[in-house]
Amino acid sequence: xxxxxxxxxxxARAAGAAGVAGVAAVAGERAGLPRLLPEQRGGGPATLAGxxxxxGRLPRAGPDTGRRAEFIAEVGRAGLTGRGGAGFPTARKLAxxxxxxxxxxxxxxxxxxxxxxxxxxxxxxxxxHLVLDGMVFAAELTGARRALIVVHPAVREIVDAAVxxxxxxxxxxxxxxxLTAAGRFVAxxxxxLVNWVEHGRPVPTRVPPRISERGLGGCPTLVQNVETLAHxxxxxxxxxxxxxxxxxxxxxxxxxxxxxxxVQRPAVYEIxxxxxxxxxxxxxxxxxxELTALLIGGYSGTWVDQAAAMTLPxxxxxxxxxxxxxxxxxxxxxxxxxxxLAETARVARYLAAESAGQCGPCVFGLGSIAAELEALAAGxxxxxxxxxxxxxxxxxxxxxxHPDGAFRMIRSALxxxxxxxAQHARxxxxxxxxxxxxxxxARAVR
Amino acid sequence: xxxxxxxxxxxxxxxxxxxxxxxxxxxxxxxxxxxPIIRDADVPAVLLAEAGEAVRLCPVLALRLDRVSQRSPARxxxxxxxxxxxxx
Numbered sequence: 001x002x003x004x005x006x007x008x009x010x011x012a013r014a015a016g017a018a019g020v021a022g023v024a025a026v027a028g029e030r031a032g033l034p035r036l037l038p039e040q041r042g043g044g045p046a047t048l049a050g051x052x053x054x055x056g057r058l059p060r061a062g063p064d065t066g067r068r069a070e071f072i073a074e075v076g077r078a079g080l081t082g083r084g085g086a087g088f089p090t091a092r093k094l095a096x097x098x099x100x101x102x103x104x105x106x107x108x109x110x111x112x113x114x115x116x117x118x119x120x121x122x123x124x125x126x127x128x129h130l131v132l133d134g135m136v137f138a139a140e141l142t143g144a145r146r147a148l149i150v151v152h153p154a155v156r157e158i159v160d161a162a163v164x165x166x167x168x169x170x171x172x173x174x175x176x177x178x179l180t181a182a183g184r185f186v187a188x189x190x191x192x193l194v195n196w197v198e199h200g201r202p203v204p205t206r207v208p209p210r211i212s213e214r215g216l217g218g219c220p221t222l223v224q225n226v227e228t229l230a231h232x233x234x235x236x237x238x239x240x241x242x243x244x245x246x247x248x249x250x251x252x253x254x255x256x257x258x259x260x261x262x263v264q265r266p267a268v269y270e271i272x273x274x275x276x277x278x279x280x281x282x283x284x285x286x287x288x289x290e291l292t293a294l295l296i297g298g299y300s301g302t303w304v305d306q307a308a309a310m311t312l313p314x315x316x317x318x319x320x321x322x323x324x325x326x327x328x329x330x331x332x333x334x335x336x337x338x339x340x341l342a343e344t345a346r347v348a349r350y351l352a353a354e355s356a357g358q359c360g361p362c363v364f365g366l367g368s369i370a371a372e373l374e375a376l377a378a379g380x381x382x383x384x385x386x387x388x389x390x391x392x393x394x395x396x397x398x399x400x401x402h403p404d405g406a407f408r409m410i411r412s413a414l415x416x417x418x419x420x421x422a423q424h425a426r427x428x429x430x431x432x433x434x435x436x437x438x439x440x441x442a443r444a445v446r
Numbered sequence: 447x448x449x450x451x452x453x454x455x456x457x458x459x460x461x462x463x464x465x466x467x468x469x470x471x472x473x474x475x476x477x478x479x480x481x482p483i484i485r486d487a488d489v490p491a492v493l494l495a496e497a498g499e500a501v502r503l504c505p506v507l508a509l510r511l512d513r514v515s516q517r518s519p520a521r522x523x524x525x526x527x528x529x530x531x532x533x534x
Contacts, residue, residue, distance in 0.1 A: 206457075358458045360477075360479055361481055362457075398457055
């Protein structure tokens with residue numbers, strides 16, 4: 001399989017039936033975009049030569065700690081935050097790991113366990129060298145000699161080829177090792193990622209110790225989402241002021257968004273942070289049907305009524321009033337005719353099955369809540385008061401935030417789909433089409 | 447300098463045996479599946495002895511009493527929240 005075919009196949013798999021499309025057509029109208037994604041889509045992964053022709057050489061931070069600190073300060077001025085969902089300031093993480101005891105390790109996180117999300121796969125499939133630049137730069141800034149990138153199996157070959165190309169060119173002070181991610185939802189959680197690399201167990205461990213202090217092999221460990229690393233590689237070249245020329249003052253820069261569900265062109269798009277949700281949908285060709293609600297931020301995200309959602313800025317501050325957050329940049333549109341409660345029950349069952357199985361509140365709480373939702377969705381007897389009691393008991397009681405995210409999504413569904421809830425309580429459902437808008441991986445695949 | 451004591455459960459180690467809720471009902475209740483809910487982690491001085499007893503008697507050593515000195519809240523505070531979210 002040549003790389004172009006590989007890329008086309010991946011794009012179709014990763015971003016739904018329509019594949020990755022649409023960015024080139026609208027790029028001219030949106031100043032400064034795309035930054036991360038290629039200007040022309042569909043050309044296969046960027047070669048090292050093509051990458052250098054577009055972006056130029058990566059500046060070297062070198063061994064001088066003063067110069068490294070200056071670069072970290074520049075990342076701080078840029079205001080870059082993690083693009084994996086947590087949104088933590090990247091400069092603070094870099095500084096903490098650089099100041100840690102022992103020789104730091106850098107891990108690039110391209111696990112992308114979220115089934116509906118494709119942005120990390122698409123980024124790695126299109127621009128692997130930009131991510132690898134970010135890996136090398138992060139290793140230099142923290143003084144790391146080991147750098148590992150953990151990627152989804154769909155893009156493993158592309159990343160391997162890019163690493164080999166760089167190795168032949170001899171351009172990097174650090175050699176990046178490539179590992180294949182474990183295929184499960186919680187595998188991308190930072191402590192689970194370290195646990196997977198070190199022990200082959202893709203489940204979270206208890207914190208503390210923080211992995212920035214004691215992570216892989218007891219060394220200070222920097223775990224960064226691959227999109228964050230790509231932004232880092234651009235800030236290294238173009239600086240903080242350039243980075244801040246897109247986005248909002250509080251949340252600068254661009255971000256990748258996976259638009260999925262009932263949109264004309266489900267695919268990965270790049271937006272300035274703070275673009276209106278309706279404008280992001282327009283990038284994807286607009287709704288493919290009348291919509292009832294949007295799931296924003298992923299399966300741990302928030303359902304928002306479609307009318308209320310359209311004018312909201314796609315940013316942490318903009319989505320907060322609706323109880324949402326951009327998460328890892330997912331926007332899923334639910335068409336009218338598909339019951340939101342049935343869709344939520346499917347996702348809740350999937351999230352319950354994806355529990356690492358370590359903590360009681362997650363194993364029993366999430367499992368019971370999913371079963372209650374299934375009963376509710378199927379029109380069997382359900383106890384709404386008990387469901388609300390369970391949802392009030394479980395927050396913050398797992399080792400990781402997997403259950404918290406699931407409960408947030410379920411609570412938002414009960415609020416947004418209140419009319420449907422009343423219908424189900426009376427024994428009928430307005431759904432005219434089977435649920436199945438949100439992708440759930442088959443169990444056998446894992 | 448005051449020293450606060452905070453009661454914490456290691457949710458991975460916890461098996462839901464429920465001793466803590468029997469010894470320290472003032473602070474620990476059980477959810478519908480028998481796992482402890484600590485309403486407020488700060489242990490009042492009058493309950494320190496019972497809290498220590500609960501920690502000692504936990505059969506799976508899942509309960510911890512952390513002493514946090516209030517004069518140095520900076521320790522560990524600004525570090526990144528490792529293991530905070532999926533796909534950090």
